[in-house]
Amino acid sequence: MILKNSSRNSKPVGVIGIGSFGTAIANMLAEKSQVIVYARKAEVVDEINTQHTAGGRDLHHNIKATTDIEYICQKCEILFPVVSSTGFREVIQQFAPFLHPYHILIHGTKGLSLLLPEGKTLETVDRIKRDNIATMSEVILNETVVVRVGCLAGPNLAKELSLKQPAATVIASKYNEVILEGQRLLRSDRFQVYGNQDIIGVELSGVLKNIIAIAAGALGGMGLGENAKGLLISRGMVELIYLGKALGGGTKSFIGLAGIGDLVATCSSKLSRNYTVGFRLANGEKLPDIIADMEEVAEGINTVKLIKTFAESTGMRAPITENLYKVLFEGFKVEEALQYLMKYPFNVDVDFL
Amino acid sequence: MTDDYIKHKYAPILPKKDEWPVVKLSKHRKEFINAVALAARDRIIALTGNNIEILREELETTLYREKLRVKQNPWLVDPEDDYEFWSKVKSGMVHLTAESSLSHKDKKIAYHHILLDITTRYAEEIASNFKHSHYKATRRIVTYGFSRLLNAARVKGFKSLFSTQYTLQDKIQIIGETEQLRDLATKGTVVMVPTHFSNLDSILIGWTISTLGMPPFIYGAGLNLFNIQIFSYFMNALGAYKVDRRKRNLPYIETLKTYSSEAIQFGCHSLFFPGGTRSRSGKIESKLKLGLLSTAVEAQRANYQKKLDDVGGKIFIVPVTINYHFVLEAPSLIQEHLSITGQERFYQETDEFSNSLKIAKFLVKFFTKGSDISVSVGKAMDVLGNYVDKDGRSLDSHGRNIDTRDYFVSDGKISIDTQREDQYTIRLGNRIVEEFHKINRVFSSHLVAFTAFQIFKRQNKKLDLFSLLRLPEEDLVISYSQFKMECERVLENIKEIRAAGKVHIAPHLKQDLDAIIEHGLNNVGLYHAKRPLIRNENGDIITEDMNLLYFYHNRLDGYDLEKLF
DSSP states (O other), X not given: OOOOTTXXXXXXXXXXXXXXXXXXXXXXXXXXXXXXXXXXXXXXXXXXXXXSEETTXXXXXXXXXXXXXXXXXXXXXXXXXXXXXXXXXXXXXXXXXXXXXXXXXXXXXXXXXXXXXXXXXXTTOSOOOGGGEEEHHHHHHHHSSOOEEEEEESSOOHHHHHTTOOEEEEEEESOHHHHHHHHHHHOBTTEEEEEESOHHHHHHHHHHHHHHHHHHHHHHHTTOOHHHHHHHHHHHHHHHHHHHHHTTOOHHHHTSIIIIIHHHXXXXXXXXXXXXXXXXXXXXXXXHHHHHTOSSXXXXXHHHHHHHHHHHHHXXXXXXXXXXXXXXHSOOXXXXXXXXXXXXXXXXXXXXX | OOSSOOOOOOOOSSOSGGGOHHHHHHHTHHHHHHHHHHHHHHHHHHHTTTOHHHHHHHHHHHHHHXXXXXXXXXXXXXXXXXXXXXXHHHHHHHHHHHXXXXXXXXXXXHHHHHHHHHHHHHHHHHSOOOOHHHHHHHHHIIIIIHHHHHHHHHSOSGGGGGOOSOOHHHHEEEEESHHHHHHHHHHSEEEEEEOOOOTTHHHHHHHHHHHTTOOOXXXXXXXXXXXXXXXXXXXXXXXXXXXXXTOOSHHHHHHHHHHHHXXXXXXXXXXXXXXXXXXXXXXXXXXXXXXXXXHHHHHHHHHHHTTOOSGGGOEEEEEEEEEOSOOTTHHHHHHHHHHHHTTOSOOOOOOGGGSHHHHHHHHHHHHHSOOOEEEEEOOOBOTTSOBBOTTSXXXXXXXXEEOGGGGGEETTEEOOOHHHXXXXXXXXXXHHHHHXXXXXXXXXXXXXXXXXXXXXXXXXXXXXXXXXHHSOGGGOEEOHHHHXXXXXXXXXXXXXXXXXXXXXXXXXXXXXXXXXXHHHHHHTTTTOSSOSOEEOTTXXXXXXXXXXXXXXXXXXXXXXXXXXX
């Protein structure tokens, strides 16, 4: 299969959502293509079109914005949805009537969506199964007729990307075509793009690493050193792989760029929202207060809640997630959770390969 | 689709046989075979990257395997000149390798010639020999002969032999989306995909298609069946093309796929058993063979390339399940399944259908005694697994129209992307499996077999499957009252699944429970020498053959009913 690389250049590329990561992606795409951004709020669109900024962040002059869903779907064959997981399904539902099977969607959202029977919430069900959890690509497949779906994952802290520091990402899709298109649109001499066919594994890597990132932030906040972090990252990796396999991902993807790569980056960086949540918790702040003054959602919080229930429902043990849940939602002190983990009888180092 | 069966008389959708695609195809048989051979050659050249070294290797492997087959595993149906043909190929190859004076280009041409010889031969072998006169005769034999037998058994008295009170349609109930199927068969091209449990299935489906007033479908039948004369006649009459499972080389497989794809593009309705072979375990197929299925996806794309964008160029996938109380081959099928999954090194394929007499005997038995069969026709789908409406338009889950062509479009144009089409085929396969489970019709015999096996399993919790199956039959007893209670639980659950639209149930499951159980016990594995489930003189439920019980139990696998135990 040979795709003519230049053929699609004439068409603009769409970006759905213009948070910090959306902005970073839009700017990178704009280096090679015309970009149309969809934003819900008219004032955001005005800001982009008149001042070339979004929320104060500079935007490339190739970027235009619109509130018109039909227009962006008509103009663009390739769209990058980059909205938080909580709003993801709703946005996709709004887009669904205008999407066709020729569209390609590559999302960059590292969260999960819960799918419960009418009238139920996570608090009122006693167990959830895999069917009740959807990754973002599964949301797209469920809600639209688009099949050529991909995802972006990897150590891509938005701030570093906007400073044009070198980085790499993984584009995962069952379709080579999607991977090649993603590479063509994003690759530059400071941005490397890898391909992976295991889209579920790559999505889960990005999702599950957020749990460990919060925990790493907590360790950092307690002023603990690198030994502790090394311990956490490697045990976190084991937990991530067990959960990830139970959810349908392949081990290989978890030890790739989107797994270990992203885990190391977010577990060491105050630029990560999830890390920040853990850091501030360890300093005695309360979760509602932290959420209240964060600009954007820390996906990890929602993920912890969901995965803890899933692990309980399937009878799996996920000690880091379980203890983090207690810290986040049951008023446990970080120190107590850490004590518990230190006593937990892990004894085999690596048993997943 | 409702559970109840309404008997219809279906008028033929294409009254004139000259309009039948399969007749048109047989009229242009020669041109068609040539077209297939050429297309297959080009396909293989593309697959080998137009590299003659790779092609040469493939040809050498093919030659080696074919010579081995001719020597070690010859069949009655093989052409007389098999040996000469492959010797000729061999000398051609040897000659080419030795020849050093030929330019690269000439060599390439020479290899392509050899390849074309091979694909032409294969296409010739595969091609069906449809003869309308045979088809008519077969149809008459099947419908007339069998309904005589049926009436003889059911209507009392001497005149019974000429009674028309019962027809085959009473014996074999056709339920489901029959009107849609008939309708779409006049509009586009239908690919029917049935479940496969018995060698009788192909004849049964052939009869179903003809009863529904549709022209014959072509389908791939195992060449081994053509070894048996009675089958060979039937198969040819039904428009079968031949699939030789001994030939696993690249040129053969590609020629076969090309044949299927071209026939669909020609407008011939086709039939694939997507499980590839009879279900050994008795489970509804859950892993499909994607090779032939991929030809439907490919043909759809090819039609769009030819700008056949309207419904005339559209391909409809219609899943069908065949529901039995009794599968003649069950003992050997389950035996094979167990020896394969039990990792025994060798297993011997045995075939009850080894000669014409045995089959005839079976047919007589089958049609003169009870044990009904039903054929459930599912909703038609496009090649991506979307349902289609009565006009053949694809619909998404919200009922919006989808243009199937868009799935093959990249940058505004139809593009050939085999990797994409492979993914589409996987998707389609998953959808077919899903539909199989939905349209599957639960019989009383499935219910009792499932329940009894699960109770035995629970009684022996600590045993793995193989140890469980090896338990002496006298240790396996269930009291009737317990059995009844458990049947009720399972049935309730099945009804819930039915209410959610995820399975269908036969009308006889609407009687009271004792009657259902009796019906089930009377029918499950009816004609086996050892019955999978009976009541002993104390009224308890016992089994005479645990393997068979396991086989019939498996029919309800995949509905998550095990969790009840």
